[in-house]
Amino acid sequence: MASAAVDQVIGIIVSALQNEATLLVGINDELDEIRRELESRKSFLHDAARKQDMSEGVKTWVAAVRDTAHQIEDLIDEFTYYMYRQQCFTILHRIFRTPKTLCEKHRIASKLQQINKTIKGMDERRKRYGIDRIEGSSDHYLPLYQRDSALFTEEDDVVGFEEESWLLKTLLTDKEKDQTLISVVGMGGSGKTTLVAKAYKDETVKSCFDCYAWITVSQTYMRDDLLKSLIKEFHQSRKERVLDDLGTKGFKDLVEILIGYLKQKKYLVVLDDGWDINLWEAINVSLPNNELGSRIMLTTRKEDVGSYFSEDYKIQRKKLIRLWIAEGFVQQIDRTRPIEVAESYLMELILRSMLQVVQRNEFGRPKHCKMHDLLREIGLSISEREKFGVVYDGKAEIDKCKSHQVRRLSIQTTKGDLQSYSNMTRLRSLFVFVISSVSFSNTLLSKFKLLRALDLENAAIDILPEGLGTLFNLRYLNLRGTPVAKLPKSIGKLRNLEALDISETNIKELPSEVVEMQNLSSLAV
Known part of the structure; x- marks a missing residue:
């Protein structure tokens, strides 16, 4: 899991430096140095992951690397969000010279420099815990x-x-x-x-x-x-x-x-x-x-894998792939489309029997899959321990779920209301698998500003507030099967949105503002 977190944040840094270069002026050097430092530690993470019985010291070191990767991801997303908000209120050519912006850049740069020192300090702890080299063994490869x-x-x-x-x-x-x-x-x-x-x-x-x-x-x-x-x-x-x-x-x-x-x-x-x-x-x-x-x-x-659906849920192939891409789980490979790379991930899971095919299309390719109950329980346990994500199904107290401060949340019960999750400000994905009435307030959405994926399929929600436009980081929005009849005009502000599903809803026409969604590549109606 730590290795996957590091791979993901390295991908985010590379993507940010390529696609958000203008916004990142002033902190790009710090980001590039952190990328190099993380790259140099990937091999040790893989070595640690191969150990069947990790000592407490090794576990502590791996957890520290994972948490640091999460901190870096949060800083990048927060800073990009801040700069985007500044663009909304400031003339573009003056943004980068305002005292407030310069102060924010200095604050982020200082945090990144401190994180870089922390990463370098991990070397001493790594040696102390005995992960000083890649250990080989005769069963690692066949002649x-x-x-x-x-x-x-x-x-x-x-x-x-x-x-x-x-x-x-x-x-x-x-x-x-x-x-x-x-x-x-x-x-x-x-x-x-x-x-x-x-x-x-x-x-x-x-x-x-x-x-x-x-x-x-x-x-x-x-x-x-x-x-x-x-x-x-x-x-x-x-x-x-x-x-x-x-x-x-x-x-x-x-x-x-x-x-x-x-x-x-x-x-x-x-x-x-x-x-x-x-x-x-x-x-x-x-x-x-x-x-x-x-x-x-x-x-x-x-x-490297992960998935968050309710028990016995039939997962649509295309939906799963779009979610992986939105979350940044799909590694960038030159001249290969992300969707092709994601397809290969899916085939890996199926070939290893981690996903079961329940329906195929006319070409014999998987259309719907599901996860075996036992594998799902094991995955959820690991996911919770690694602060990757958590499922709230009513079996535990809601406060216990909130205390994890995890990055992915799947709500699978009608107990409680969405407002009670407002302190989970680090969420990257939110799944709502309930058919009872749910609602989002502008205040609640403002707490989820780092959200990358929002899945409300079949939820009884009929109104989306204008606050939806504050989800600058959103890549995936699924409203399939909801009674929503109108998209807010603020949806045009979702410039990073890549996939939008409004099929089987009451939406009859799209607002003109959708033309402002620069990265929308998948629209299901």
Whole structure:
């Protein structure tokens, strides 16, 4: 969880520096330095996460890193919110020179500098708690010759994985034209490579592609060597002669060769045992999305997940993906759309049986999923402990839920009213799974200024106050199935809103202010 929090805040910093550069003038240097410091500590977090039995000292250190990541996220969101509010009342070219603004920038910069000192001070504690290096063990990876042997395993020797194997073959052979990245995640020795090899060797699968390549990735892979291997494998799959001077080619030439070769071909690629998230970034530029239905399969041991729905709730695939994107859980990968990356996350969860498919679309892809009750309870327990999120279902006192000061809240009971949650000012996501009447006041909404996702599907709410426009950070708004008949004009102020669902409501027309919503990319009516 701490590793995921750090990954998320690094993504937020990078995104902020790229997209909010004007607003962040004066604190961007501090943010970039913090990003570098956090990057250097990611490996130690992964090492700590691998320890089955963490000492109390290690747990304390990991918790401190997580809490620091949360502080940084809060500061960025608060400062961006403050600067946006200033824009509403000040002439744009004078914003950055007002004494009040300069004072606020100085305050934030000072806080960031203090956080940076805290991060650096963690090194001493890290060494004290014994997380001073990445510890390897013989079960962390299979030798390459053992991994490649999976390609020669007979079909009858593969035991189990019937459902997973069927799902993989369906994903590889469906009619979807976009290039699709399919990730298979699991610990070493869990059968990932064998499962993928079974699908890869299937003649029905191979007949769907013009060329194919299987690449086993070592932990110390060289980018250019991977590209050369791809070229050789593609040519050999078509019994074509490989270029004689391939060994002399550099990165630019190799990319051009691959793009030219694959431009008009439907291809299949397996990247087996990818440890590094940068692997995909390093080579995807050479694998064009030519909209011919190409597929890329990646086996890996990396995982980062989370989800918050009521028991036995049927989760719509598109809804879950939009929520992940809104929350910033989807890592930015060059030239790959966030929705494609999120789709690969979903496939990981399904292949690992963490989500169960309850309905598929006409292409055989998941349409609705649900989480097993036991897994849900385990996930909620971890989530609560890690201050990730909490569910209020009436089983605990409401004050206990509020005391967590968590970042995600799922309300699943009619007891109490929304006003009682007004002190949870750090919320990033709010789900309301009740069918009784609920209402939001302008005062309540002003307390949720950092909210990224607001899900009111099927809630009995008929009026949205003008205060909705204060939710500057909002990326996702779901009003599906509510009796809402009118959107407030202030909705135009939600310049970060990416997804809006008003299907099955009483809304007949949109206010003209929606044209001001610069980032709206998904509108369901």
